[in-house]
Amino acid sequence: MEPGSLSMDARSPERRPTPEGAPRIFRELEHAWRHLDHLYEISKRLTAFEGTERTFPEVMELATQVLPLRTALLLVGVDPDGEPLRAHPALTVWRAADVTAARIPRAIEQAVSRYGWLAGEKEVELREPVVGLAERVDGEPAEESGSAAPTFISLPLVSKGRVFGTLQVEAKGTLAEEGLAFLDAVTNQLGVALDRHCALRREVRLRERAEALERAQRELLRREREARHEAEAAHRRQAFLAEASALLAGSLDYRASLPGIARLLVPAWADCCAIDLFQKDLGSAERIAMMAVEPLGHPPGSESFVARVLASHPWGAFPASANHLPDEHRSVEQCEWSGFPANLRLLIRVRGRAVGVLSLISARPARYGLAEVTLFETLAQRIAAAVDAALLFQQAQEAVRWREELLAVVSHDIKTPLLVVRMNAEMLLKAARPPGDERRRQGRRQVEIILQAAEQMRDLIGGILDRARHQGMPMPLAPQPWTVEELVQPTLEVLRPLALDKHQTLMVEVGPELPRVRADRERILQVLSNLVGNAIKFTPANGTITLRARRVDGMVRVSVKDNGPGIAPKDVPHLFERFWRATSVNERGTGLGLSIVKSIVEAHGGSLWVETQPGAGSTFFFTLPLAG
Known part of the structure; x- marks a missing residue:
């Protein structure tokens, strides 16, 4: 066989002898028939394309069964996502088993140059890493300096009229026309496979982006729903707090306002509410308000929730005791009991002293989260302020009553005996004139002291009456x-x-x-x-x-x-x-x-x-x- 002619695959059908002097067209058809079998195998391999790193060497091994190839360099100007990137192509290198690594650098230089010319790129920079490029191992012969210059064949990879890559091969000798045709067919199939693979990667990438965008949209919608729900819950809490504050501020009698607070809490925020205030000695408590309803969805015929609360709940059955309060540093207590999964109790403090408790009981598990606890802490503080104001008002009323009684005593009961003292002292003073001896002088002095005390009492009474008339003004x-x-x-x-x-x-x-x-x-x-x-x-x-x-x-x-x-x-x-x-x-x-x-x-x-x-x-x- 002459150099550059095509070899025959052992698996191809037995070639029938061609008559001597047969026309050239029959010989070309016979070569073409032998090529189809190899092109079919290459096509099958490219149909199951698994990436250039794995598929390209397999295709070149199949091609060497037809052509005497020494090296093959594939440059593809497409990024891993399938998008064009012609200025930075990816390089995949293949060489025959008997070819040394020393021949590759010259082939790469030639391939990059021809790729730039075919792709229309003035500056080309290879992407790392280069697939298939290996360092020369020890003992491997270097390229002979006197050997003939290699012959490279570069074919473009075309998609939709644009070059997106090149295939450069180096053959042993010169390829015949049918060899070039076979190489062109392999290049076309490789270009189609690469274009299909890039399109698939683009589609996968677009699908991934679409899925990511969809996930992001779903996450945004979820956050928006949560934010709207939280805003609605916050508005509901603020509206409740405003209504409760108005109710507490509407009366200085906490015995009238606190039952209204219990009605606001049940059933909107609890199934049962109890408000207990301690007596002055802190030994006992008085239940000021109590409200309870059957929970929503309570099965008919079952034991009444309200009856169980009143009969056995530690906070609902009896008023709170000051001896069983939580630690002084804790103002909130949460507990769970069988049949009562959500229980919240808050101390009502006035100037650092516990004056009562607010107890909330619910049949719904996990009903009281951080936001609800914060809301009820604020409510307990406002109840404390209302109770404190009511107690101060009661004390003020009591003080006014005592003042009025005192002024009545001063103005009525003291004036009469004072008048008697004054009148008798004046009579004694007149009887002691003129002074005779030392006894009379001493008696006169005592009478003067009585008059002085009477005058002082009169001034005292006048001062008290002045203070009463000028209540709240500076003392004259x-x-x-x-x-x-x-x-x-x-x-x-x-x-x-x-x-x-x-x-x-x-x-x-x-x-x-x-x-x-x-x-x-x-x-x-x-x-x-x-x-x-x-x-x-x-x-x-x-x-x-x-x-x-x-x-x-x-x-x-x-x-x-x-x-x-x-x-x-x-x-x-x-x-x-x-x-x-x-x-x-x-x-x-x-x-x-x-x-x-x-x-x-x-x-x-x-x-x-x-x-x-x-x-x-x-x-x-x-x-x-x-x-x-």
Whole structure:
């Protein structure tokens, strides 16, 4: 066989002898018949195309059964997604078993050059990695420098009139015309297979993109539905909170408003609601509101849910107990019991103190999530504010009632005996004139003290009535410069007979050269009378009361000390509250004295405080500003 002619596959039918001198056309038809068998095998292989890395070497192995090929380089300007990428083609290399790797670089250089010319690309850069390209192994002969230049044949791969790749082969010798025709047929089939494969990859990629877009759209729709649902739920929570707040603000009587809150909660937010408030001693609780309904979908004929709640639920059967509250740092408690899968209890706190609980019970599992718990925490805070406001209003009403009673006593019951004292003192004073001896002078002094006390009581009554008429306004003062002795001595003269009657010692210690103070004399006499009078009242017989005055930090500090029983620590914070009286004290009083003292001292710009120790007595201090 002459060089470059086609070989015959052993599997082809036995060739019939051609008569000598037969026409050339018969010989060409015979070659074509032999090619069809190989083209059919190549076509079958390309029909099951599995990618260039695997299919291309198999096709070239089949082609070598017809043509004496040494190397084959396939350049495809399509990316992995099947999209055109002509400037960066992918290269797949095949070489025959007897061909060294040293021949490949020259073939690649030639293939890239011809690909650029056929594809119309001026600059071509191969994509990595190059499939089938191997380094020369040790012992493998290098390409002979004196060998003849190889002959390369480059054929374009065409799709829809555009070149998308090339097939370059190197044959042993020169290929005959039928060999070129066979190679052209193989190239065409390879181009069709590659184009079909790229189209399939594009279709798969488009389908994947479409599926991804569809998933994204479904996710967006899901998120939109969730956002809409959450917005609706948030609007529902805000609407409920607004309605509950309006209901709580509509009345200062929580016994009227809290049952309305229970009706708002059931059945919209719970199947049962109970609101309990603790009594002052925190030992027991009063159920203010209770509301329960049968759950939606409750099977007829089964045991009543409401009956089970009232009979056996730990929170519904009985009012809450202060002894079974959750930890002080926890304001929310969630529990699950058999038959009661969703239970929520919240503390109602007023200024850090638990005053009650809000209990919610539901037959629906997992009914109370984080959003609902936050909503009911806010509701519990607003209930606490409403209860606090109602309690303060009740206290204010009670204080007003006590004030009115006190003013009635002052204006009616005290005026009459005061008038009697004044009239009799005036009569005694007239009877004592003219003064005769020392007894008459002493009697006259006592009568003058009675008149002085009467005048002081009259001023006190007038001041209280003024305070009542000017409720909430600043206390009127008429401050003037006074020595401490001028303020202390009148008080001692009035109260000394009371101390002598109990065999008590009344001592005065005023610092030397004490400066004058700026004060309203009548008001300060009221302060001293109250403090010294309390000391005489609560100090036992044979006790000692000491009144001291010192200059301290630019002020005059006055103290009244006794050695009585002292004051319990729990009572000290309440000493200066209006109408407050210690429960352990047997002496009668209105609970206003120290409150009035505090207001007078603060109106002068001073301070009032107490230091006490049970069993060792008490010392009351107050300060007055110096006269300018």
